[in-house]
Amino acid sequence: MLFQQFKVEGLGCLSYMIGCPAAGTACVVDPERHVDQYLQVAQKHGLRITHIFDTHLHADHLTGSGELAARTGADIYVHPGVEAAYPHKELHEGDRFRFGAGEIEIIETFGHTPNSVTLAVCDHSRSEDVFALLTGDLLFVGDVGRPDLAGADLLEEQVKNLYNSLHSKLARFPDWTEIYPAHGEGSLCGKGMSAKPMSTLGFERRNNPLLKMSFAEFHKAMTKEFQVRPDNFAVMVDKNRRGPAALAKAAPFVAMSIPQVEEAKKRGARIVDTRVPSAFGAAFIEGAVNIGLTPASVNWLGMVIPADTDIIIVADTPARAQEAAHIYRRAGYDRLIGYIGDGISGWAAKAKPLNHLPQISTAGLKRIMQKYPDHVIVDVRSDAEWSTGHIDRAKHIPIEQIIQKKVDLPKDAHITIVCASGYRANIAGSILKAMGYEDVFTLIGGMTAWKNANAQ
Known part of the structure; x- marks a missing residue:
C-alpha cells in the first residue's frame, strides 16, 4: 500500500495520498490548490486518483479538490455539514472505501468545525488493524484544533x-495508532503545534496537556484567546463552500510598466512589497505595505489586504515575484494583476516619488530616548509577548489595531515601531506611513536585539 504525506511550508498544510499500486487506484486527502505534485506521484506509481476527501471546510487555505477533480475525473467527498455548492458526494459515519489493500473508514469528529471527519486507515496487506488516523484539524501533534473558527x-x-470527539470517538483506538493531522507548525488552526509531521495516539494521550484535562479545564483553555483570525479566513470559507475557481481563471500575472502601475494604483490597486525590511526601509513606492516574502507571509497578507483587491507585487527579481504569487494563490488571492521585478530601481531611475522607513539600531534608539523624551516607542507584539518584558516608555499597540487603523497618536509624533524581530514592525510602519505618519522608524532586530544588547 502507498501512503504519502505532502507538506506546504509556512502554512503548515498537510495532505495525503493513499493507494494500492497492485490495484492501480488511490485517493487524496485534503489536497492543496497546486495539484501537480499529486499527479506526479500517481503517475510514478501507476495509480489512478478516483476519490478526493476533504476532512472539513477549510478556513486557512483554498482546497484543491475541485482543481484535482477537473484534472483526474475523481469524485469529491465531504460531510453534508459543509453544505458544499459544487458537485460532490456525502460522507457519513461508518462509510468505508477500498483502494486495493488500503481501506478507509469515516468517523464524524466534530469540534474544530461542525463538519469534520477523521479517516481511519487500514493496510490489509499487513493487518486487519487500523494503523493510522487522518485526524484533519481535530488532533494535531502537540495540540488540538481551535473551536472558535465557526463563530x-x-x-x-x-x-x-471537540472534547467528545477526542475522548469518546477516538477511544476505541489503541495507543500505537499513528496520528496524521491536516496541519503542522505554522498553521493558525491551533496555537501550539509541533513541527513533527506525525505522532501516535498514545504519545499524545501521555504528553499533550489538552488530552489530560477535565472538561472544565478543557473548556477554560478552549475559550481563551487564540491567534487573531485573518479577515481572509471568512472569504476562504465561502470560496471553499462554493468551490474555488480554477487557477486557470486567475488574473494574468505579468511584469508591469511604470505607467501601468500608476494607472492601476489610481483604480485602487494595492502594492505589496515583498523585499526584506532593510531594502524596503531604504526606499519604497508610496502607499506600499511591506510583507516580506516567507512561506507564512500569506497569513499576514490575509490580515492586511482583502482577497478581492487588485494587487501588484514588488520583488527583487521576477522569480521572487512568481514565488509570491504561487504562495498567495493558495489563500485565494487570484487578483494578482502584475509585478515589478527589479525592486524599485526602475521606479527610482524615472525619478518617481519614493518614501522611506528608516531602520535604527538598539544603540541608536537608546540615544534617541535620552535626547528626546517625547519620542514615542510603539510595541506591536501580542499581549503574551508584551507580558514577558518590554522597553520602558513603550506604548503597547498590538499590530492588529494598526492594521485596523485604530491608532490614536499625533500625526507629527516621532515613532519607533518594535516587534520581536523587525518583521511585524515593518508591516506596521508601512501602514502608518500610508496613513500619513511621516516620522516613523523601526528597530532592527526588535526586542530580540534589545534584550541581547542589555545583556552584554
Missing part, C-alpha cells in the same frame, strides 16, 4: 463536540 455563537457547542 462565537457556536463556540460552546464546538468545545463540547
Whole structure:
C-alpha cells in the first residue's frame, strides 16, 4: 500500500495520498490548490486518483479538490455539514472505501468545525488493524484544533463536540495508532503545534496537556484567546463552500510598466512589497505595505489586504515575484494583476516619488530616548509577548489595531515601531506611513536585539 504525506511550508498544510499500486487506484486527502505534485506521484506509481476527501471546510487555505477533480475525473467527498455548492458526494459515519489493500473508514469528529471527519486507515496487506488516523484539524501533534473558527455563537457547542470527539470517538483506538493531522507548525488552526509531521495516539494521550484535562479545564483553555483570525479566513470559507475557481481563471500575472502601475494604483490597486525590511526601509513606492516574502507571509497578507483587491507585487527579481504569487494563490488571492521585478530601481531611475522607513539600531534608539523624551516607542507584539518584558516608555499597540487603523497618536509624533524581530514592525510602519505618519522608524532586530544588547 502507498501512503504519502505532502507538506506546504509556512502554512503548515498537510495532505495525503493513499493507494494500492497492485490495484492501480488511490485517493487524496485534503489536497492543496497546486495539484501537480499529486499527479506526479500517481503517475510514478501507476495509480489512478478516483476519490478526493476533504476532512472539513477549510478556513486557512483554498482546497484543491475541485482543481484535482477537473484534472483526474475523481469524485469529491465531504460531510453534508459543509453544505458544499459544487458537485460532490456525502460522507457519513461508518462509510468505508477500498483502494486495493488500503481501506478507509469515516468517523464524524466534530469540534474544530461542525463538519469534520477523521479517516481511519487500514493496510490489509499487513493487518486487519487500523494503523493510522487522518485526524484533519481535530488532533494535531502537540495540540488540538481551535473551536472558535465557526463563530462565537457556536463556540460552546464546538468545545463540547471537540472534547467528545477526542475522548469518546477516538477511544476505541489503541495507543500505537499513528496520528496524521491536516496541519503542522505554522498553521493558525491551533496555537501550539509541533513541527513533527506525525505522532501516535498514545504519545499524545501521555504528553499533550489538552488530552489530560477535565472538561472544565478543557473548556477554560478552549475559550481563551487564540491567534487573531485573518479577515481572509471568512472569504476562504465561502470560496471553499462554493468551490474555488480554477487557477486557470486567475488574473494574468505579468511584469508591469511604470505607467501601468500608476494607472492601476489610481483604480485602487494595492502594492505589496515583498523585499526584506532593510531594502524596503531604504526606499519604497508610496502607499506600499511591506510583507516580506516567507512561506507564512500569506497569513499576514490575509490580515492586511482583502482577497478581492487588485494587487501588484514588488520583488527583487521576477522569480521572487512568481514565488509570491504561487504562495498567495493558495489563500485565494487570484487578483494578482502584475509585478515589478527589479525592486524599485526602475521606479527610482524615472525619478518617481519614493518614501522611506528608516531602520535604527538598539544603540541608536537608546540615544534617541535620552535626547528626546517625547519620542514615542510603539510595541506591536501580542499581549503574551508584551507580558514577558518590554522597553520602558513603550506604548503597547498590538499590530492588529494598526492594521485596523485604530491608532490614536499625533500625526507629527516621532515613532519607533518594535516587534520581536523587525518583521511585524515593518508591516506596521508601512501602514502608518500610508496613513500619513511621516516620522516613523523601526528597530532592527526588535526586542530580540534589545534584550541581547542589555545583556552584554
